[in-house]
Amino acid sequence: MGDAQEQGRAQLPRKAFSPQRDLLERDTERAAIDTLIAALGGERLLAIEGPPGVGKTSLVVEAKARAREAGMEVLGARGSDLERAFAYGVVRQLFEPLLARLSAEERAELLAGAAALAAPVFDPEPMAAAPPRGFTPATDVAEWLVRQRVPFRDAHEIAGRCVRRCEELGKDLADLSDDELAAISDHLTSGVRDVLTVEGSVAARDGRGGTAPARVREQLDELRRTVAAHRAWLAGADAH
Ligand SMILES: Nc1ncnc2c1ncn2[C@@H]1O[C@H](COP(=O)(O)OP(=O)(O)OP(=O)(O)O)[C@@H](O)[C@H]1O
Numbered sequence: 515m516g517d518a519q520e521q522g523r524a525q526l527p528r529k530a531f532s533p534q535r536d537l538l539e540r541d542t543e544r545a546a547i548d549t550l551i552a553a554l555g556g557e558r559l560l561a562i563e564g565p566p567g568v569g570k571t572s573l574v575v576e577a578k579a580r581a582r583e584a585g586m587e588v589l590g591a592r593g594s595d596l597e598r599a600f601a602y603g604v605v606r607q608l609f610e611p612l613l614a615r616l617s618a619e620e621r622a623e624l625l626a627g628a629a630a631l632a633a634p635v636f637d638p639e640p641m642a643a644a645p646p647r648g649f650t651p652a653t654d655v656a657e658w659l660v661r662q663r664v665p666f667r668d669a670h671e672i673a674g675r676c677v678r679r680c681e682e683l684g685k686d687l688a689d690l691s692d693d694e695l696a697a698i699s700d701h702l703t704s705g706v707r708d709v710l711t712v713e714g715s716v717a718a719r720d721g722r723g724g725t726a727p728a729r730v731r732e733q734l735d736e737l738r739r740t741v742a743a744h745r746a747w748l749a750g751a752d753a754h
């Protein structure tokens with residue numbers, strides 16, 4: 515633990531953090547929230563806006579708590595820059611935690627009828643099973659070659675030749691036969707196919723912070739430890 519952090523701890527009061535719920539001068543807003551909650555069955559929108567620090571987040575927390583107290587299922591999502599590039603990011607944030615909590619029968623019930631069209635978004639299986647399409651895996655080919663000790667400038671060139679050959683043959687990289695691979699370069703053995711699947715491609719990036727499952731678990735463990743330490747500190751307990 516660094517000195518600066520220790521000093522920071524000493525200066526801050528050790529007090530459990532809880533979102534503000536004893537809101538002052540918010541009677542109008544509370545009434546609007548309660549009207550919204552009472553209008554069960556209808557579609558309603560409540561937008562909260564205001565200058566920085568005026569209490570927007572506190573009102574959202576209040577609205578969620580009041581809805582829960584009224585027996586509603588409350589789902590939440592955040593729309594940030596990240597979600598723009600992440601397909602169905604907001605939809606997944608909203609529904610994944612709920613679906614993960616449900617039993618198989620309850621899930622099936624929820625994803626029946628028109629909602630069935632949304633089911634693939636929440637099902638990781640088909641995505642993992644489908645071979646990567648297009649030429650995204652060209653990078654995997656180049657990286658695989660480098661791991662076979664082919665210099666990167668050659669690996670890059672060979673990966674490019676693979677893409678050209680696929681375009682000529684109207685194939686995906688994963689569909690090139692052993693002979694077709696060998697004709698492109700002696701370095702391309704059938705082993706390259708290991709990285710041309712979703713799982714292989716994800717597993718191949720096994721440097722620190724990489725996408726390989728063991729590395730992701732490592733990062734999750736680190737995060738959980740950090741969260742636990744912060745939580746202990748915020749609760750006033752000794753974080754050590
Ligand atoms: N009605 C209120 N009565 C008393 N304290 C409040 C009230 N609303 C907010 N606060 C307190 O004011 C501080 C800022 O509130 P909050 O974080 O909700 O504001 P915000 O508008 O979301 O801020 P930002 O613009 O930074 O997102 C918090 O400490 C919160 O507990």
Ligand SMILES: [Mg+2]
Pocket residue numbers: 570571572
């Ligand atoms: Mg806020």
